[in-house]
Each structure stands twice: as C-alpha cells, then as structure tokens.
Amino acid sequence: MFKKAKDNVEYLISLFLSIFAALLIGALIMLLNGQNPIVGYKALVLGAFGSKYKIATTFAKTVPLILTGLATAISFMSGIFNIGGEGQLYLGAFAAAYIGFTFTNLPVFIAIILAIIASALIGGLYAYFPAVLRVKYEIDEVITTIMLNSVAILFTNYLVNYPFQAAQGKMGGTDMIAEAFKFPKLVKLSKLNTSIFYTAIIAIIIYYLIKKTPFGYNFRIVGENGVFAKYAGINTKRYMILAMVISGALCGIAGAFEVYGVHYRFLQNISKGYAFDGMLVALIVKNNPVGIILMSIFFAMLKTGSNSMEVATGIPSELILVIQSIIILFIAGENGFKKLFKEYRLKRGKLVK
Amino acid sequence: MKKKLMLLLSLILIVSTFFAACSGKENTKVKEEKKEGISVSLVIAGGLGDRSFYDSSNEGIEMAKEKLGIKATVLECKNDPSLYGDQLIEASNRSDVIVVVGFEFYDVIQEVAKEFPDKNYIYIDNVIEGVPNITCIDYMENEGSFLAGALAAMATTDESIEGMNKEAKIGMVGGMDIPVIRNFQAGYEAGAKYINPEIKVETIFAGDFEDPAKGKESALALYAKGVDIVFQVAGKTGEGVFEAAKDSGQYAIGVDSDQRYINPDNIMASMIKGVGLSIYESLERIEKDEFKAGSVYKYGINENGVDLAFGTEDMKQIVTEDMIKKVNEIKEKIKKGEITVPEAK
Numbered sequence: 074m075f076k077k078a079k080d081n082v083e084y085l086i087s088l089f090l091s092i093f094a095a096l097l098i099g100a101l102i103m104l105l106n107g108q109n110p111i112v113g114y115k116a117l118v119l120g121a122f123g124s125k126y127k128i129a130t131t132f133a134k135t136v137p138l139i140l141t142g143l144a145t146a147i148s149f150m151s152g153i154f155n156i157g158g159e160g161q162l163y164l165g166a167f168a169a170a171y172i173g174f175t176f177t178n179l180p181v182f183i184a185i186i187l188a189i190i191a192s193a194l195i196g197g198l199y200a201y202f203p204a205v206l207r208v209k210y211e212i213d214e215v216i217t218t219i220m221l222n223s224v225a226i227l228f229t230n231y232l233v234n235y236p237f238q239a240a241q242g243k244m245g246g247t248d249m250i251a252e253a254f255k256f257p258k259l260v261k262l263s264k265l266n267t268s269i270f271y272t273a274i275i276a277i278i279i280y281y282l283i284k285k286t287p288f289g290y291n292f293r294i295v296g297e298n299g300v301f302a303k304y305a306g307i308n309t310k311r312y313m314i315l316a317m318v319i320s321g322a323l324c325g326i327a328g329a330f331e332v333y334g335v336h337y338r339f340l341q342n343i344s345k346g347y348a349f350d351g352m353l354v355a356l357i358v359k360n361n362p363v364g365i366i367l368m369s370i371f372f373a374m375l376k377t378g379s380n381s382m383e384v385a386t387g388i389p390s391e392l393i394l395v396i397q398s399i400i401i402l403f404i405a406g407e408n409g410f411k412k413l414f415k416e417y418r419l420k421r422g423k424l425v426k
Numbered sequence: 427m428k429k430k431l432m433l434l435l436s437l438i439l440i441v442s443t444f445f446a447a448c449s450g451k452e453n454t455k456v457k458e459e460k461k462e463g464i465s466v467s468l469v470i471a472g473g474l475g476d477r478s479f480y481d482s483s484n485e486g487i488e489m490a491k492e493k494l495g496i497k498a499t500v501l502e503c504k505n506d507p508s509l510y511g512d513q514l515i516e517a518s519n520r521s522d523v524i525v526v527v528g529f530e531f532y533d534v535i536q537e538v539a540k541e542f543p544d545k546n547y548i549y550i551d552n553v554i555e556g557v558p559n560i561t562c563i564d565y566m567e568n569e570g571s572f573l574a575g576a577l578a579a580m581a582t583t584d585e586s587i588e589g590m591n592k593e594a595k596i597g598m599v600g601g602m603d604i605p606v607i608r609n610f611q612a613g614y615e616a617g618a619k620y621i622n623p624e625i626k627v628e629t630i631f632a633g634d635f636e637d638p639a640k641g642k643e644s645a646l647a648l649y650a651k652g653v654d655i656v657f658q659v660a661g662k663t664g665e666g667v668f669e670a671a672k673d674s675g676q677y678a679i680g681v682d683s684d685q686r687y688i689n690p691d692n693i694m695a696s697m698i699k700g701v702g703l704s705i706y707e708s709l710e711r712i713e714k715d716e717f718k719a720g721s722v723y724k725y726g727i728n729e730n731g732v733d734l735a736f737g738t739e740d741m742k743q744i745v746t747e748d749m750i751k752k753v754n755e756i757k758e759k760i761k762k763g764e765i766t767v768p769e770a771k
Contacts (some may be wrong), residue, residue: 244604245605340507
C-alpha cells in the first residue's frame with residue numbers, strides 16, 4: 074500500500090515534468106519561428122479561459138474526450154485493446170440521431186433515454202464482435218477494431234448520403250432531431266450543454282466501478298495477469314468481452330451526446346478522431362478515471378486556446394499537436410524519468426550524511 | 427550534466443523572452459499600418475494549401491486586400507466539425523464581413539448569423555435563403571463539368587495524343603459521395619454523352635478531401651480499367667490523382683483553380699470555379715454599396731463563375747485547337763440556353 078502511494082507520487086512528478094518539458098519545447102519552436110512564447114501561451118490560456126463563452130467552449134470539448142478516455146481505460150486495463158472507438162462513436166451517433174428524427178412524437182424524457190440506450194447498445198455490439206473473435210479465436214483485436222473503424226465511418230457516410238439524406242441543404246447529414254430533444258445550452262452561443270452533467274454522472278459510475286467494486290478489481294487482475302486471474306477462478310474471457318462492450322457503449326454514448334448536444338443531427342464527419350484523442354488522454358494518465366477528467370480539460374484547453382492563439386499571434390494551431398505528442402513521448406519514457414529521480418534522491422541522501 | 431542542462435534551458439528561456447519582447451513590438455506596428463477599409467474574415471472548412479478550392483477563395487481575399495484595401499484574417503477549421511462554430515464566432519467578433527467557405531457550415535452559420543445581425547455573411551458553396559444577413563454564392567459546377575466532360579470525351583478516342591487508347595472510357599475521382607460532388611458528376615457525364623452517347627464514365631469516390639494517397643489509389647484503379655483521362659474533384663486528395671497520371675503516363679483534368687501548372691505534361695485542362703472572383707466581386711459590391719444582402723448570387727458560365735482553363739500560353743497544349751474551339755462553341759450554346767445542363771439532386 075505504501076509503495077503504491079510512492080509510485081503515484083513519482084508518476085505525478087514525471088507527468089508534470091513531461092508537460093513542462095513539452096511546453097518548453099513548444100516555446101522553443103515558437104522562438105525558432107520568431108514568435109514570443111510568452112505572448113503565445115498567454116493567448117492560448119486567454120483563448121481557452123478568457124471569457125465566459127471561452128470557458129464554456131473549453132468545457133464543451135471535454136465531453137467526448139472524457140467518455141472516450143474512460144472507454145479506452147476500461148478496455149486497456151482489462152488487457153483488451155479497443156482501438157475501434159471511432160467506429161463505435163459514429164454508429165452510436167447515427168443510432169441516436171435516427172431515434173431523434175424518426176420518433177419525434179415521443180415524450181422528451183423517454184426519447185432521450187431511448188437514444189442513449191440505442192447508442193450504447195449499438196456501440197457495445199460493434200465492440201462485442203471483435204472481442205468474441207479475440208477470446209474465442211485469438212484474432213488480434215487491435216487489427217479488427219481499427220479496421221472496423223473504416224467500415225463504420227464509410228457505412229454511415231453511405232447512410233447520410235443516400236437513404237437518410239437531409240431534406241434541406243446539401244451537407245452530408247441526416248435531418249435534424251426534434252426541437253424538443255436538443256440538450257439545452259448552458260452558455261449562449263457556446264456548445265456547452267447539459268450533456269456535461271450526464272458525462273459527470275457516467276464518470277462517477279465508472280470511477281466507482283473501477284475503484285470500489287470487486288468487479289473493477291477483476292478487470293484489473295485480468296489485464297495485469299491473465300494467467301493468475303484464471304487460477305484465481307476468474308472467468309477472464311467473460312471479463313474481457315464485458316470490458317470491450319462497456320468500452321464500445323461509452324463511445325456510442327459519446328456519439329449520441331455529439332448529436333443531441335452539439336450538431337443536432339448526424340454529420341458524416343461528426344468526429345475528427347475524438348476516440349483517438351481520448352485514447353491519448355487515457356494513456357497519459359494510465360487509465361486513472363480522475364486523471365482522465367483532468368487531462369481531458371487540459372487537452373480541451375489546448376485545442377480551444379490554440380485557435381485563438383493562431384488568430385491573435387499567427388502561431389500555427391498545429392503547435393499543440395506537437396506539445397501533445399511530446400507529452401506522450403515523455404510519458405512513454407517515464408521509467409527513465411523515475412530512474413533519474415531516484416539517482417537524484419540517492420545523491421542528495423549522501424550529501425546530507 | 428543535469429546542471430548544465432538546466433542552465434541551458436534557463437538561458438534559452440531568458441533569450442527567448444528578450445527576443446520576444448523585441449519582435450512583439452514590430453508585429454503591432456505592421457498591424458496598425460493596415461487599418462483601412464472594411465475588415466473581413468475568411469472562414470474555411472478545410473485548410474489552406476490545397477492549390478484548389480480554399481486557396482482560390484484566399485486569392486479573392488488577397489485581391490481585395492490589394493485593390494480595395496480591406497483588412498483580412500483567415501480562420502481554418504481543418505475539416506474538424508467541432509471548430510466550425512468556434513471559428514465562425516471568433517470571426518464574427520473580429521470583422522464586419524465574414525466570408526464562409528464550405529457547404530459544411532449550413533447549420534452553424536444560421537445559428538451564428540442570428541446572434542450577429544449587423545454583420546454580413548457571404549456564404550460560398552451552399553444555399554440558404556431568407557436570412558437577411560446571409561448572402562449566398564451558388565456555383566453551377568455542372569455547367570463547368572459539362573465542358574470538362576465534353577473535352578475528355580473528344581480527347582479519349584483521339585490516338586494522335588500520346589498515350590490515348592481507342593476505348594471511349596473516361597473517369598472521375600470525387601472527394602466524397604455528397605451532393606456538391608454529384609453535381610460535378612452529373613455535368614461531367616452529360617458533357618461526355620453530348621459528344622459521344624456511347625461513352626462510359628467511371629467514377630470512384632475517394633471518401634476524403636485531404637488524402638492524396640487515396641486519390642492516387644483511386645486514379646490508378648481507373649487507369650487500369652482502360653480510362654485515359656481522370657477528372658479530379660477532390661481537393662487535396664486530387665494531388666494524388668495528378669501523381670497517378672504522371673506515374674502511368676495518362677491524363678488528368680484539374681478542378682477549382684487552373685491547376686495545369688502543377689504538371690503541364692499530364693494535366694490537360696482544369697475546370698475552374700471562380701471562387702476567388704466571386705468573393706472579390708462581392709466585397710467590391712459591399713464597398714460600392716451595391717450589395718444585395720440576403721440574396722443568392724448564381725455563378726454559372728454566363729457570369730464567368732465556372733469555366734475550362736488550359737493553362738498559360740507558355741505551356742504546350744495537350745488537346746488540339748479543334749477541341750478548344752468545340753469547347754468554346756458548347757460554352758456559347760450553354761449561354762444562349764441551347765443546351766441545358768442537368769443538375770444532380
């Protein structure tokens with residue numbers, strides 16, 4: 074128990090070091106471009122938190138990140154890798170949109186519940202097949218899920234361009250969902266809507282599931298040591314499939330929230346890699362649910378702020394991609410950091426003596 | 427070692443702040459000098475550097491900067507739907523006139539324009555009617571593509587052009603299977619059939635506007651089927667089509683801007699969409715107070731909104747004089763209304 078706490082502290086230190094180093098390298102790049110990094114970062118932070126609208130925009134962007142991040146965390150910690158979040162998100166979004174524009178006469182409450190359930194079911198189902206293939210026939214789920222992404226994206230592309238094409242305006246989307254179903258906006262003009270509350274509820278449930286129930290413990294055991302789990306009498310296959318299905322369902326729900334909270338219809342390119350961004354978030358914080366929320370806010374801040382930064386200072390917004398990648402690179406080398414840290418402490422210890 | 431590293435890093439920081447302080451001042455000076463004319467923001471759904479649609483819109487802005495003295499900023503959304511709203515609002519806060527390029531903005535622009543009633547929105551590539559501060563520019567892509575189709579149909583059976591086979595088969599690579607692109611397709615097919623009713627037109631949708639690799643793959647597949655000429659309507663993806671044409675020694679037709687300069691040996695012509703021109707003309711109308719806000723401006727062959735371009739004079743023409751003459755004849759016929767070009771729905 075004590076060792077674990079120490080591990081966590083070490084991890085946190087290396088995380089902050091990574092972020093700091095990444096920001097520093099970002100500053101260097103700005104310098105090489107003849108820009109002032111302080112002005113740049115100031116514009117970035119102001120762009121993300123400078124006004125009520127900006128804060129709302131930043132927080133609106135955390136919703137899909139948190140959901141896909143949690144989805145990744147559950148599957149990765151159980152030792153099964155769901156890289157197909159993007160496809161599950163597209164299908165979930167489409168299912169939710171379908172309910173929104175077809176059953177327009179349903180009571181609002183029922184319709185929304187139905188849409189969320191449908192998106193979770195479709196997303197979960199789409200993750201179920203590769204999971205079964207993995208545990209039954211040892212077919213690598215990384216490859217199947219990544220390929221199923223294209224299948225889902227292209228299939229929904231077909232759906233919105235032919236059978237479900239919007240009646241008005243040429244735009245590669247379905248019809249709008251019923252007016253009453255749209256999630257209310259919390260701040261005028263921004264995309265922030267009530268889905269952030271639902272996301273919070275989901276995050277709390279997942280946190281409880283992972284950290285406080287034997288159920289979550291089993292997921293971790295299966296992921297960390299499958300052989301041990303088997304000898305301990307845990308049905309590893311069942312847990313792996315279940316983790317995958319929950320993961321897919323969360324991605325599906327992320328899609329539903331995009332439709333009901335942001336776009337009000339399914340668009341053919343509704344997500345530009347949310348699932349992959351979420352995966353990065355989860356990887357950086359090592360599948361920790363609280364970490365995912367904080368890191369999602371950080372990523373959202375970078376994304377919202379970078380555009381304002383680009384307009385205000387001319388520093389290309391792509392710079393944040395560099396920063397994000399460097400953080401990941403450093404986190405991947407975390408063990409090296411730990412070693413450095415240890416050596417430093419050893420040295421200091423000697424000095425004191 | 428570590429101390430040295432820290433020293434180096436802190437040195438860098440100090441130097442950087444110093445430089446930054448200097449460069450910052452220069453920047454503000456430049457900005458102050460340019461404060462004349464109306465302020466315009468160009469919001470594009472994709473990114474600059476496609477040597478096609480979006481770049482052409484930027485050319486219009488650049489021209490207006492030069493001739494009308496406007497002040498302009500470009501905001502790119504890089505095909506990320508979560509940015510459409512953000513960038514449009516940012517633009518609305520900054521400028522009086524917002525030029526919005528991309529059919530993708532259909533919902534967002536209606537939502538935002540309502541909140542900024544005193545701003546003027548010029549919307550390219552889609553049609554919204556009845557909003558007082560949204561003015562639309564609608565291109566008749568089908569008319570331009572008709573010319574491209576006619577030219578391709580004439581050239582594909584002409585064995586005097588190196589590399590052409592006898593087969594009456596032409597191809598097209600579309601970015602995505604969406605209404606705008608289908609409008610190109612409809613015109614292209616109709617133009618080809620106008621010349622040769624027996625001709626076969628093969629179309630592949632690459633599924634992406636930003637992926638040259640997919641464009642190349644699609645074009646190579648078409649060339650392998652015996653197609654000699656591929657019309658690309660795929661933005662950046664189209665760069666791959668040009669590469670495929672070069673690799674296999676076949677021909678391509680460019681889109682949106684005059685793209686012959688990219689590779690004059692394999693690109694026989696380009697169907698140009700006068701995006702830049704129409705933006706410039708709209709801004710000019712605003713300056714002269716002739717602008718009819720809330721209306722739809724149609725840009726077809728008649729308005730020089732779409733055309734077929736054969737590059738600059740120093741390039742050796744791939745197609746023959748007769749073909750160009752014939753294309754011009756068809757153009758006249760469309761202008762007079764003797765030919766009606768079908769539209770895709």
